Amino acid sequence: xxxxxxxxxxxxxxxxxxxxxxxxxxxxxxxxxxxxxxxxxxxxxxxxxxxxxxxxxxxxxxxxxxxxxxxxxxxxxxxxxxxxxxxxxxxxxxxxxxxxxxxxxxxxxxxxx
Amino acid sequence: xxxxxxxxxxxxxxxxxxxxxxxxxxxxxxxxxxxxxxxxxxxxxxxxxxxxxxxxxxxxxxxxxxxxxxxxxxxxxxxxxxxxxxxxxxxxxxxxxxxxxxxxxxxxxxxxxx
Numbered sequence: 073x074x075x076x077x078x079x080x081x082x083x084x085x086x087x088x089x090x091x092x093x094x095x096x097x098x099x100x101x102x103x104x105x106x107x108x109x110x111x112x113x114x115x116x117x118x119x120x121x122x123x124x125x126x127x128x129x130x131x132x133x134x135x136x137x138x139x140x141x142x143x144x145x146x147x148x149x150x151x152x153x154x155x156x157x158x159x160x161x162x163x164x165x166x167x168x169x170x171x172x173x174x175x176x177x178x179x180x181x182x183x184x185x
Numbered sequence: 186x187x188x189x190x191x192x193x194x195x196x197x198x199x200x201x202x203x204x205x206x207x208x209x210x211x212x213x214x215x216x217x218x219x220x221x222x223x224x225x226x227x228x229x230x231x232x233x234x235x236x237x238x239x240x241x242x243x244x245x246x247x248x249x250x251x252x253x254x255x256x257x258x259x260x261x262x263x264x265x266x267x268x269x270x271x272x273x274x275x276x277x278x279x280x281x282x283x284x285x286x287x288x289x290x291x292x293x294x295x296x297x298x299x
Binding site: 076078103105113114115120122160162164166168171172173174175176177178179181 | 217219221226227228229230231234236275277279281285287289290291292
């Protein structure tokens, strides 16, 4: 089945550690996104990429990094510089061009312990 | 930049009653409009979308929405809700000519009361 796969579903991070969240899509979509979701605050854009080897910062990019080496993959690294990383992270993708629908993965919970 | 307002953060409604979740956006340029549903600990699932044509759009699970350009609104409605409709609902907008920029509202939590 086509879709967006995020892993792991649950991840625990110690203070000072970097962690990487995986996102893979087999929808042949050009654009991919990472959102952070906190209770009552909706979705906030971290990074997005419209093409391989290119990505742009979103509204809350500080403390995060991404790469886009392959069209189907867009991993997110939460670095130790992110002071409040506990949140639900959503990966998404869409077709390039206006009117394309954005589709989401099942999300990953990151908790700092 | 576009902004999306969901006027009600929480909406309680009795089972089998009708419901309307409101969504307004800021810009009057040509837009594409979406409603998504999110169940606990899951990603967002597309309910319906408006790209062009008829202003009344029907989606999954018996939901529908009406695009009103003059009021820059895209309200979501269902004539009779079920317990299983309890979830978070998000309105989203993208603008023609801006590629893949999506703007989301802060969500409306719908609770269906038995």
